[in-house]
Amino acid sequence: MELFTHGPGKEHPDRIEIEETALVRTVLVEGDGYVWLEEVDEELDLDITLQAAGVRHHHHVHHGPCHRVEVVVRWNGNHEHVYAPSATIGKVEKWAFGPKVANFSPEQAAKHVLAEPGADHFLEVGVHVGSLVKPGSCTVTLDLLPRSRFEG
């Protein structure tokens, strides 16, 4: 089967071909500690097969050293929330755009987006928060910004 693997230091996934009978720990990259299915809070047992763990063709899995990632969203102050590393930016947006942070209407939400400070691009909804951690850290800081309106 083909899987999409996400890990620290790279926003977009790699493709791997792997047997469903391979152990979950086969997905680990040297130095990594844990493996998750996308958007699932609990890590997978490393010593069972991918099939037994419920991993299927074209699933997205995350490998990385952090057990949890603290996400800090900067919008009229700092707002913190803890996620599994395989949580997506889409999930963070739901919280950040919701009543506990920005409290946007649907129209306002469509016009806003998250980005890493100083980045040259906005974050896509499918990026895993664990992909954004830097070596030695399990905290990610994001800015809540308005999307551009192209004029000229």
Place this chain on the structure above:
Amino acid sequence: MVTAPDERALRAHLRGGRFVAGVAGWEWQLLSISWPFAVIAISAAERDNGPKEFAVRFELTGYPHTAPTGGLWDVDADACLPPDRRPKGERVGMLFRTDGWAGGASAMYAPWDRIGLQAHPDWAEKYPMEAWNPTRDLSFILSQLHERFNADDYLGV
């Protein structure tokens, strides 16, 4: 026959995780490549009067060092999509303008589009988060389009 560097670069990106994950997630699909053109269909949110996807024909000479340019495409007619079938909505309507701008029907009013950049030389500096640069790949544009075709402000056609 030797494949030119720009076509080799595109084909490599189309084999990469980002593009293939988008295909697997039903976000987009490659319809055809006839170099320097590639036609890609991008899925759209369900609206009473809207299609399930829009096709965009990209011109990719010099990719990725030169920004792509592209416009909405009628695959059956092999021509630009007529105005009455183009997407409506605050952001997507401006992206695919029909009011006679320099890019016409074959380019996007956006800083990731070659014609958009040529018509607005200040856009690369003014909109660095969306402007094309050689580190981007075509999936960068596809994700921008998919987001707009699936946002709450997309109204169908």
